[in-house]
Amino acid sequence: MKLLLEGVTKTFGGLRAVGDVSFSVENGAIFGLIGPNGAGKTTVFNLVTGVYKPDEGKITLGKKDLVPLKPAEIAAAGVGRTFQNIRLFGQLTVLENLLVACELQKKAGLAASLLRLGAHYSDERTMRARALELLRVFDLADAADEPSTSLSYGNQRRLEIARAMMLSPKVLLLDEPAAGMNYGEAEGLKTQIRWLRDEFKLTVVLVEHNMQVVMGVCEDIHVLDHGETIAHGTPDVVQKHPKVLAAYLGEEDEEAEADASSAEETA
Amino acid sequence: MSSEGKDKDKAAAGAGDRADGDAARAKTAKRAAFAVGAFGLVLLLDFQLASLIPDSSIRQLLMLAACNVLVALSLNVINGMAGQFSIGHAGFMGLGGYTSAVVASQLHASFGGGEVTFARSFIVVPVCVLCSAGFAGLFGLLVGLPSLRLKGDYLAIVTLGFAEIFRLVIATAREATDETPGHAWAAVRGIGGFFHAIGVSISALGGQNGYQGVNPNEGVPLYAGPFWVFGLTLVLGVLAWRLKFSGWGRALRALREDEIAAAAVGVDPTRYKVTSFVISSMGAGIAGGLMAIMRDGTPVVNPDNYNFQVSFDAITMVILGGSGSVSGAAIGGVLITFTIKAIELVQGTAFVLDLKRQFDGLDLNALRMMVYASVLVALMVLRPEGLLGERELFSKKGRKPKAKAEAKAKKDDDAPKGDPPEGEAS
Numbered sequence: 079m080k081l082l083l084e085g086v087t088k089t090f091g092g093l094r095a096v097g098d099v100s101f102s103v104e105n106g107a108i109f110g111l112i113g114p115n116g117a118g119k120t121t122v123f124n125l126v127t128g129v130y131k132p133d134e135g136k137i138t139l140g141k142k143d144l145v146p147l148k149p150a151e152i153a154a155a156g157v158g159r160t161f162q163n164i165r166l167f168g169q170l171t172v173l174e175n176l177l178v179a180c181e182l183q184k185k186a187g188l189a190a191s192l193l194r195l196g197a198h199y200s201d202e203r204t205m206r207a208r209a210l211e212l213l214r215v216f217d218l219a220d221a222a223d224e225p226s227t228s229l230s231y232g233n234q235r236r237l238e239i240a241r242a243m244m245l246s247p248k249v250l251l252l253d254e255p256a257a258g259m260n261y262g263e264a265e266g267l268k269t270q271i272r273w274l275r276d277e278f279k280l281t282v283v284l285v286e287h288n289m290q291v292v293m294g295v296c297e298d299i300h301v302l303d304h305g306e307t308i309a310h311g312t313p314d315v316v317q318k319h320p321k322v323l324a325a326y327l328g329e330e331d332e333e334a335e336a337d338a339s340s341a342e343e344t345a
Numbered sequence: 346m347s348s349e350g351k352d353k354d355k356a357a358a359g360a361g362d363r364a365d366g367d368a369a370r371a372k373t374a375k376r377a378a379f380a381v382g383a384f385g386l387v388l389l390l391d392f393q394l395a396s397l398i399p400d401s402s403i404r405q406l407l408m409l410a411a412c413n414v415l416v417a418l419s420l421n422v423i424n425g426m427a428g429q430f431s432i433g434h435a436g437f438m439g440l441g442g443y444t445s446a447v448v449a450s451q452l453h454a455s456f457g458g459g460e461v462t463f464a465r466s467f468i469v470v471p472v473c474v475l476c477s478a479g480f481a482g483l484f485g486l487l488v489g490l491p492s493l494r495l496k497g498d499y500l501a502i503v504t505l506g507f508a509e510i511f512r513l514v515i516a517t518a519r520e521a522t523d524e525t526p527g528h529a530w531a532a533v534r535g536i537g538g539f540f541h542a543i544g545v546s547i548s549a550l551g552g553q554n555g556y557q558g559v560n561p562n563e564g565v566p567l568y569a570g571p572f573w574v575f576g577l578t579l580v581l582g583v584l585a586w587r588l589k590f591s592g593w594g595r596a597l598r599a600l601r602e603d604e605i606a607a608a609a610v611g612v613d614p615t616r617y618k619v620t621s622f623v624i625s626s627m628g629a630g631i632a633g634g635l636m637a638i639m640r641d642g643t644p645v646v647n648p649d650n651y652n653f654q655v656s657f658d659a660i661t662m663v664i665l666g667g668s669g670s671v672s673g674a675a676i677g678g679v680l681i682t683f684t685i686k687a688i689e690l691v692q693g694t695a696f697v698l699d700l701k702r703q704f705d706g707l708d709l710n711a712l713r714m715m716v717y718a719s720v721l722v723a724l725m726v727l728r729p730e731g732l733l734g735e736r737e738l739f740s741k742k743g744r745k746p747k748a749k750a751e752a753k754a755k756k757d758d759d760a761p762k763g764d765p766p767e768g769e770a771s
């Protein structure tokens with residue numbers, strides 16, 4: 079389903095965190111949202127998932143307007159996400175973390191659960207089977223009964239993705255999934271993201287600093303700096319875009335000077 | 346997948362269904378047996394408790410303990426499971442208590458007074474319980490809706506305020522006389538008249554002296570015998586247990602851990618928190634309602650029965666037993682009830698009475714607060730999760746490794762299509 083942002087603006091006090099950002103993510107795409115620190119990438123995720131409300135602009139998923147919806151309703155509409163600073167339910171087990179994401183799909187209401195009607199058991203059984211299946215996919219099944227805090231950092235990140243996948247989302251927003259991963263792990267992540275998209279017919283939006291992952295997996299990249307769009311295009315186009323180079327590496331003059339001075343030093 | 350594998354799957358599934366069916370039947374049978382046994386037991390207690398325990402103060406203590414278990418169980422829903430700090434539980438108990446006392450008295454009067462019989466209690470107690478739960482739940486919604494929409498500890502402040510307002514309104518309401526300032530309002534129609542009418546009906550609850558039934562000094566009819574008190578405690582205890590071990594309980598615990606993450610997977614924080622607060626208030630209403638009409642109890646409902654100390658006791662029960670633990674809350678409820686009684690008994694001993702003569706103003710009840718506070722501080726330092734933490738007594742140990750075993754069993758089976766690529770070296 080197509081995720082569309084049009085002229086989205088969000089200010090915090092005097093700070094314009096996101097200014098007039100527009101982009102569209104086609105169905106089944108792997109879309110990268112990059113930019114230096116403080117560019118407003120995570121704010122865009124928070125705007126899409128309803129944590130913040132935009133001051134101006136439109137956010138739509140397919141034909142559905144996401145702006146007036148609450149975070150839980152946006153999740154129900156098919157937007158799953160992970161968090162930059164991992165947000166797992168620490169006291170709950172790995173399996174329970176996934177089961178929480180089933181609340182929307184449950185058929186048994188509170189009363190049926192309290193009376194332990196058949197619906198309660200059939201719900202629990204199907205949800206459990208699905209959760210275990212997903213845990214197996216993410217290679218976490220052996221840890222199903224462990225508290226989620228006992229997992230390693232990389233496994234916690236994967237558990238977050240698995241939890242988001244429990245929603246059967248149409249769009250998956252990944253916030254820095256490669257943070258803290260080494261080269262080999264990041265390579266693995268690339269394959270997994272592609273596999274997720276193909277297997278579950280997802281649209282993936284990726285916020286990431288790791289260029290190895292971004293350039294390797296994204297088909298379309300949107301670059302933000304200080305909340306403004308500075309470039310958009312395929313990895314090749316973005317990589318050579320002068321504004322992107324300037325944002326990441328500084329102005330060319332400075333760079334030349336720096337090069338010159340370092341050359342002098344070595345000489 | 347090979348056809349052999351498919352057959353194996355089918356056979357396994359068939360066996361699984363049969364096993365499920367058998368297990369379900371066994372479970373139903375076990376439950377029915379438990380229910381019949383429990384029903385018989387509480388029925389027996391209703392008739393035999395008096396001859397079994399001749400001392401009515403001990404009987405009162407046991408039933409009070411059961412009511413306090415309900416108090417702790419209900420507070421545990423919002424405080425332990427959902428992690429929202431409510432410190433005005435006494436207010437909801439008071440709502441339930443007054444409602445139940447008034448309803449019981451009115452029903453009793455409509456029967457034409459006379460004996461409090463077991464047969465009549467089948468009308469009086471259910472009506473009282475429903476009214477108490479409904480009234481307390483309604484106020485729970487009114488209090489919870491605005492305060493739980495906000496992030497932070499607003500619920501604590503609002504519930505504290507609510508409980509005090511409730512107590513003081515009842516304690517200070519007086520029948521208006523011609524000399525009462527503002528009595529002219531009685532004649533005013535509209536909003537003034539409306540408030541006057543409310544004031545008049547609240548003042549009928551007896552103010553500081555307490556509510557004592559339809560006629561003065563008649564006393565509230567005490568219809569709730571051991572059958573009702575212990576029976577309802579059992580039933581509501583089972584419900585609390587089921588609430589915890591259901592998707593709803595899981596969602597509440599997730600909400601307590603991380604609200605933003607819970608919302609991101611479709612758990613609407615406001616909806617879950619407000620509903621659990623209403624459930625908690627209803628439980629408090631039922632507990633207060635039962636206390637008010639408890640056999641061997643005091644036939645007076647007094648605003649001071651619902652002061653801040655009662656809310657504080659309720660919190661101590663939950664924290665002592667272990668926040669989030671159903672059995673822990675029950676243990677906490679019993680322990681605190683007995684402590685209160687023990688201190689009262691010590692209070693009456695010759696030694697203490699002697700001391701009291703020497704030191705004017707010695708009050709062990711005040712000391713109790715100090716002891717509680719010290720125990721709570723010690724608990725926070727040594728065992729912050731309470732006696733049981735979030736665990737349960739009698740929880741099914743077999744449940745734990747099951748998920749892993751299930752996963753293993755599936756893994757050993759042939760792998761389905763589309764296995765994920767081996768990612769990082771793990």
